[in-house]
Amino acid sequence: MHLYKSTTFFCILVFLLSRQVNAQNSSSTGIMALDEIWTITESQNRQLKLSDLSRKEGLLSVLEARDKLLPELSVAGDAKLNSKFLIYDKGLFSSPEDVPVSGYGYSLGYSFNMNLFNGGRDRRNIRIKQEEDARRQYEYDLQKNNTKYAVAAAYYDLYKFLQFKDFILAEITSEKKQLSTIQNLHKNGVVLKSDVLRTSVKLSQLELNYSDVEKKIALDKQRLNMLMGRSEDIPLDIPYRDSISIKQIAGAGFGDYLSIALRESPQYKIVHSNIKLSELNVKQVEAARLPRFSAYSNYNYTYPQISFYPYSNDLWGFGQTGIKMQFPIDNLYKSRHSIARARVNTDQQKESALIKRDEISLQVKEAYLQLQQAAENVETAKKNMIQSSEAVRVIRNSYMNQESLLTDLLDAENMLLETKFNLTAALVNLKLNHLRLLAITGIL
Structure with missing residues (x-):
């Protein structure tokens, strides 16, 4: 019995230590998915911190207005x-x-x-401060949506270039093997010296492209770290070998997205908050005519x-x-123009709300059509990659049998690499267009 308890305790200890080691390894590698980056951004992004301080200032202004009742x-x-x-x-x-x-x-x-x-001015002032506080919340939500989309854009840009890096690296490895084969064929007098040179030139161009992609990857990592409010030299990696999920993208129609936007969009809430503030301001100016x-x-x-x-x-x-x-008798005639100006401001805010509604409708329509076009581009890119892969296989076999030229093979290989790039770029563009649509509707 004592031996059984000791064995059990030892197994539990090993399990806990292994979990701790795995957690340390995971954090040390710096691999983070988009949701995790979003979570860090919401708490550490400097722009969001600034907007959050503005929200706190609005809450304190409400409490300050209530103090005026004392x-x-x-x-x-x-x-x-x-x-x-x-x-x-x-x-x-x-x-x-x-x-x-x-x-x-x-x-x-x-x-x-x-x-x-005093005409209800003190209590109305509290309502004004509360509405201003609500508007600050809408502004924070808008900033949060924009920041999350900026993070997603940088994330998927990094994802795309990491994919490109793997494609180019695989192509370099394949091209080196092919160059070795062509060099052997040239020694045996089967192919010309120009074939060796052409392959060498292509290999040099691939290595140059690889260096360019690495620089873009470093820039995107720095951008992501800055958006997360972290030091730019902190190691960061993402699970870029995971495929992009597009199952949730095909969903609601344009009318559904527009209804959501008019209900949830922070931009639309801000203009309606401005209308409420202007209406309260009219009542506040009119209250100057009342006795105290x-x-x-x-x-x-x-x-x-x-x-x-x-x-x-x-x-x-x-x-x-x-x-x-x-009883300020002079306000009976002095406040006429102030009241008229406040009412004009209310009319301006109402017109601004109608303009904003049209703008949001146009933005949703544009984003929705771009999403549909991006989905079509993905399907086309998939077909092109299948056709290019088959073309490379056929031309490579015919070249080895001296039935086609090296230029045809190199062109086919370049086309295949380009179709891989296009497919990855199309998938990324589809995902970003969907996220942009969610950001416009206010539900990202």
């Missing part, structure tokens, strides 16, 4: 030196009467003021008493409590 309360006090208290009861140029008062003075008291009614009511209270202790007759060198207290009303 009553005003202040405590004040002072200490002072008093001059002589002279009363000119017979005129300025007569001898004054010197009223005996203290040579110093002080006061201490409080002041309280609470708004009862407030409750107030104040009380002060003052020394000496020189505010009311008879004067006294004693400490005295005095306060008031009541309700105050202010």
Whole structure:
């Protein structure tokens, strides 16, 4: 029994250690899929961090507006030196009467003021700040969508060039073997020296293309690291040998995507938020014509008493409590143009919303048609690759049997390599067009 427990404990320990080692190996290699890169980007991208700070600022502005509803309360006090208290009861140029008062003075008291009614401007200001906060959220969502699409574009650009690199590397390996075969045939007098030279030139061009692709891969990795908010020299690799899934791409029609866009698009939500803000602003300007009511209270202790007759060198207290009303009569005619301008701004925002609707409809239509065209390009590229592969097989056999020229073989091989490039590029373009459509509709 003791041996069984020891064996079980040992197996569990080995299992946990192996999982930890595998996790370390996975993180050290830096292999990340698109979803994982998106997750890191959402938390580390600098533009998104800036937009998130703007969201926090909007929330604080709402709380600040709510603070305006609280009553005003202040405590004040002072200490002072008093001059002589002279009363000119017979005129300025007569001898004054010197009223005996203290040579110093002080006061201490409080002041309280609470708004009862001001046309609803304070509460409406809170609604304005809340709508501004909602608009900041829409702007953040728009920035997030755009950033995710930029990450996807860089990711699939890297995917494409890594595929190209493998294609070129395989072609270089195959071409070296073919060059060796042609050199042997040339030694035996079967083919001409020009065939060897042509093959060597093609091999040099492939090696140059390989170097160019490696540079583009390094640039795309740096771009992805920057979008993730990481240092540009951190190792990064993606599972580029996995095929691109296109099963989920064929789905809804144009009408479905347009309905989603008009419901979920952050761009469309922003213009509707602008309409709400302009309508609130109209009511805010109109409220300037209404009277304002407030409750107030104040009380002060003052020394000496020189505010009311008879004067006294004693400490005295005095306060008031009541309700105050202010009616700005001048605003009845001064605010006419301000109200008219606010209403014009509302009309402008409504027209902007209609324009934005047309723009979104056009963007969705364009992206949808590009998606359909990309799907057709994929099918054409698949057919071309099958035909090119068969052409290379046939021409290579006929060349070895001295039934065709080397130029025909080289052209066929170049065409096959190009069709591989085209198929990969078409698949990447199809995926990116689908993601762009999702970004426009606001559901990426």
